[in-house]
Amino acid sequence: MTDTNTTNKPAGQGALKTLNGAQWKSMFEAGMLWLKTNQNIVNALNVFPVPDGDTGTNMLLTMQTAWTDIVLMDTNHAGQIMRAAAQGALMGARGNSGVILSQLWRGFSRVMTEYEVFTPEIFSRALTEAKNTAYKGVVRPVEGTILTVLKDTADAVAEALPECDDFLKLLTVTVEAADMSVLNTPNLLPVLKQAGVVDSGGRGLFYIFEGFLRWLTGEPLDVNADIPPMVSLEQLNTMNEEEIIEPGQDYEVVVDFHPYKDLELSSFYDRLSDMGTSIQVGEGDEMYRMHIHVPTENLYAPINYIMELGTVTKVAIENLMAQMEDIRRAKESEYTLTEVEPGQIGIIAVSPGEGISRVLASLGVNAIISGGQTMNPSTEQILKAVEDLPTDKVIVLPNNKNIILSANNAITQSKKKVAVIRSKNVAQGIASMLMLDPDGDFDEIVAAMNESLLQVESGELTRATRTVELNGVNVTEGQVIGIHNGELVISADSVEEGLLKLLDEIGTEDYEQITLFYGNGMSDEEAEKYAELVQETYPDHEVECHYGGQPHYYFSISVE
Numbered sequence: 001m002t003d004t005n006t007t008n009k010p011a012g013q014g015a016l017k018t019l020n021g022a023q024w025k026s027m028f029e030a031g032m033l034w035l036k037t038n039q040n041i042v043n044a045l046n047v048f049p050v051p052d053g054d055t056g057t058n059m060l061l062t063m064q065t066a067w068t069d070i071v072l073m074d075t076n077h078a079g080q081i082m083r084a085a086a087q088g089a090l091m092g093a094r095g096n097s098g099v100i101l102s103q104l105w106r107g108f109s110r111v112m113t114e115y116e117v118f119t120p121e122i123f124s125r126a127l128t129e130a131k132n133t134a135y136k137g138v139v140r141p142v143e144g145t146i147l148t149v150l151k152d153t154a155d156a157v158a159e160a161l162p163e164c165d166d167f168l169k170l171l172t173v174t175v176e177a178a179d180m181s182v183l184n185t186p187n188l189l190p191v192l193k194q195a196g197v198v199d200s201g202g203r204g205l206f207y208i209f210e211g212f213l214r215w216l217t218g219e220p221l222d223v224n225a226d227i228p229p230m231v232s233l234e235q236l237n238t239m240n241e242e243e244i245i246e247p248g249q250d251y252e253v254v255v256d257f258h259p260y261k262d263l264e265l266s267s268f269y270d271r272l273s274d275m276g277t278s279i280q281v282g283e284g285d286e287m288y289r290m291h292i293h294v295p296t297e298n299l300y301a302p303i304n305y306i307m308e309l310g311t312v313t314k315v316a317i318e319n320l321m322a323q324m325e326d327i328r329r330a331k332e333s334e335y336t337l338t339e340v341e342p343g344q345i346g347i348i349a350v351s352p353g354e355g356i357s358r359v360l361a362s363l364g365v366n367a368i369i370s371g372g373q374t375m376n377p378s379t380e381q382i383l384k385a386v387e388d389l390p391t392d393k394v395i396v397l398p399n400n401k402n403i404i405l406s407a408n409n410a411i412t413q414s415k416k417k418v419a420v421i422r423s424k425n426v427a428q429g430i431a432s433m434l435m436l437d438p439d440g441d442f443d444e445i446v447a448a449m450n451e452s453l454l455q456v457e458s459g460e461l462t463r464a465t466r467t468v469e470l471n472g473v474n475v476t477e478g479q480v481i482g483i484h485n486g487e488l489v490i491s492a493d494s495v496e497e498g499l500l501k502l503l504d505e506i507g508t509e510d511y512e513q514i515t516l517f518y519g520n521g522m523s524d525e526e527a528e529k530y531a532e533l534v535q536e537t538y539p540d541h542e543v544e545c546h547y548g549g550q551p552h553y554y555f556s557i558s559v560e
Contacts, residue, residue, distance in 0.1 A: 015166040016216060019118040021076035027212050028070070028085060032063040033221040034211025035204060042207070045200035047191050048488055049464040049475055054402070055200035058095030058376055062102055063208070065092020065378065082112040090409070091380040097201040099379070099405040100134050100146055104205075107133030120170040124161045127154040127174075138405075144189025146201030152181035153209070171213040178206040194470050252278075252318040253302050255290045259310035263288060268309075275301045287313070340366040344438040345445055346389040349397040349429055350377060353519050353549030356426055356556075363433040365397075372400050372550065382410035386418055393442050394418045395449065399429035401486065419446045424486060426517065426548070427458035427558035457506045459484050459557035461498050462520070464491065480554075495554055499530055500537060506559050514541050515558040517548030530555075 019027065035042070035056070042056030069088030070081050086109035089102035107130030115122055131154040135141050156177035157170065164170040182202040186193040214221055253276075265281065272279045276294035292302050303315055338361070340346040349365045351357040352372025360368060367385045371377040386394050394416055398404045401424040411418040419442075423429040432449035460483045464475045475481055475491045482490040482502030489505045492498035508514065514534060518527040524547070531545035548556055 015168050017119065017166045019078060019167065021073075021078040021081045021116070024078040024118060025070055025073075025081055027215050028081075029067060030215030030221055031208035031211035032060070032067055034214055035060050035063060035207045037222055038204075038207045042200050042204045044465075045197045045203055046465070047195045047197065048470070048483065049195075049466045049468050049477070049481065054095060054376060055097045056204055058098040058402075059101050059201070059204040059208075061378070062089050062093050062098035065089060065380075066102075066105065068092075077116045078118050079109075079113040079115045083109045085109070091378065091383070091413075093379045093406055093409055095376040095402045096405045097146060097204060098376070099409050100137065100201065101205070102379075102409070103134040103137040104130040104150060107131065120164050120167060121161060123167070123170060124154075124157045124164075127157055130154065142189065144185040144187075144192060145199050146205050148185060148188060149178055149181040149199065149202035149205050152184075153177045153205075168216055171209070171216060175206070175210050175213050178202075178209050182206050191470075195468055251294055251296065251299055252316075253290075253292050253294055253299070254314075254316040254318075255303055255306050255312055256287060256314040257290070257306050257310045257312045258287050263309065271305060272302060275305070337361050337368065338364045338366055340389055340391050340438065342391050344391055344393070345436070345440065345442055346391045346394045346438075347397065347433070347436060348382070348385045348389070348394060349433075350399045350403055352400075352426065352551065353517075355519075355547035355549040356517060359430060359517075359546060360433065363430065364436055364438065365433065371403060376400070376403050376406065379406050379410045379413070382407050383413050386410065386414050386416060392416045395446060396420045397423050397429040397432060399423045399426050401425075417442060421446070421449045421453070423453060425458045425460070426550075426556050427456050427515075427560075428453045430515075430558065431456040431560060455560060457485065457511065457559040459502050459506050459555070459559070460553050461495065461502055461555040461557070462553045496530065496533065499534065499555060502557070503534065503538070503559070506557070508538055508541060508559055511559045512541060513558075513560055514538060514543045515560075516543070516545045517550065517556040517558075518545065518554065519548045519550035519556070520552055520554050522554055 016023075039056040039060050042059070043054060045055065066085040066088035069084045073081055073084060075081065082105075086102070086105040089105045093099045093102040108126040110133065111126035111129045112118060112122060131151050134147055134150055138147065141147050153174055157164075157174055160173045161170075164173060182198050185199040185202055186197070189199065192199060211221060268281070269279060272290070272292055275298045276292040278291070278293040280291040282289040290302065290306060294302065299317070303312065306312060346366045347364060348367045348369065349360045350369045350371045351360055352375075357368050357370075366389055369377045369381055369385055382396065386396070396407045396411065396418065398407045398420065404420060404422055404424070407420040411420060421429075421432050423432055432452045435445065435448040435452050437445060462481060464477055464479045464481045467477045468475050471488050473488055473491055475488070480492045480495055480498035481488060482492070482498050482505065484502065484506050490498060490501040492501050503514065516527070516531055516534065518530075527545055527547070531543055535543040550556055
């Protein structure tokens with residue numbers, strides 16, 4: 001990563017009438033860094049109060065892939081750098097917001113490619129082309145989203161261009177227009193107003209533009225009063241994921257601290273050895289990270305000891321037995337994928353958990369990509385999976401509404417015959433797999449799989465991350481909430497209450513089977529208890545319960 005304080009940076013000089021390649025590269029990096037600083041703010045702008053906001057993460061990963069493609073370029077031709085960035089963004093696009101952002105840079109590139117240096121006039125034309133390209137890239141554009149923010153910003157910059165003879169004036173207009181548009185998004189999209197948030201993708205785009213301006217004015221890109229600074233250790237001894245947990249080791253304790261004076265490691269290790277085992281110490285910039293396994297009776301002993309030595313900045317405590325349970329489940333969830341022969345229909349599915357992957361594999365999936373909320377796979381990952389299958393007929397199951405656009409983006413890059421089933425959740429993906437005949441007619445199988453999506457009801461149970469009233473449902477932070485076919489429908493004070501209320505809201509009269517996939521750290525015993533409750537409540541239905549391993553959600557539910 002380049003140093004944004006080099007001679008490529010105006011360092012607060014402000015007025016700049018042209019941008020060469022090195023300057024544009026530094027400005028692009030600044031937009032990425034400022035987005036990274038504000039990533040958690042963007043992630044938190046979820047319409048639903050669920051713990052899986054990932055818009056900021058998807059936009060940042062898309063920017064980082066673009067940056068990787070230009071950071072080592074040995075040219076000062078700004079247009080060539082922009083073209084490489086656009087290609088990198090295309091392949092690295094994740095989630096709907098990342099795909100739209102990649103289309104934005106594609107539009108920029110269409111105008112900028114031929115120019116060695118950029119002027120305010122070229123930037124304005126590129127922004128307008130970015131608007132046009134992004135809108136064309138979405139089948140049904142929705143106003144009140146990142147698209148609107150891009151459109152409003154491009155229009156404002158074009159109108160102000162005669163008065164903007166340098167980039168300081170131009171980017172000031174850009175940032176002000178983007179900010180104003182973001183604040184107006186709730187007036188255009190009622191669900192945002194209900195949720196009390198602005199559009200997350202629009203806010204992410206605002207931070208990229210604001211990063212451009214901060215680069216120009218010399219303001220810092222890694223400091224934000226709204227987010228505590230991240231502490232990183234350059235030298236940290238990381239644990240082996242397969243380490244053996246010895247008898248009597250009940251908890252793992254990790255403490256970050258600033259010592260009052262130089263740490264005498266020998267005596268430090270001796271004291272810790274009296275408290276537990278598996279001791280590791282990482283040394284960083286004026287701070288240390290201590291790791292230890294301790295029995296229940298010594299749980300707080302290392303923390304109290306370290307408080308004598310310095311200022312504790314962070315403590316993390318993990319139940320080792322729970323960790324071992326996760327490892328056991330992962331091993332039990334190992335699966336063998338079905339091999340596809342040339343000429344057959346190959347299936348690629350995205351899965352959010354080990355248990356769900358096992359189910360998908362048992363139904364005939366040929367390749368699985370780990371992903372879901374907060375971990376959307378990139379266009380490049382999906383494309384690679386398509387190209388790696390030894391057949392020229394491939395079907396992709398995104399199993400998440402935020403991955404469909406990336407999947408569609410990927411298949412345009414392949415010469416194979418590829419179709420994307422619009423499965424928005426795991427329940428739909430599993431239902432569609434029941435329609436698979438690897439030797440069948442491709443178009444007929446695709447049609448049957450898409451039709452099957454309408455024959456299953458889906459539900460998800462999680463906890464609310466904030467207080468809100470949405471869709472007529474009053475939610476208090478920390479409550480259990482239920483989502484039916486993508487819509488918030490219930491809130492409850494317990495998982496048991498929430499599960500029954502959600503199933504009642506889904507309606508089971510016309511269906512025969514209820515399948516529960518449990519995750520989010522729920523134990524086998526707890527899941528079995530809930531499954532028995534559901535069976536007692538719905539005695540005429542067949543109730544199945546499987547380990548899913550998905551994060552964030554206690555249950556992913558299929559009713560069919």
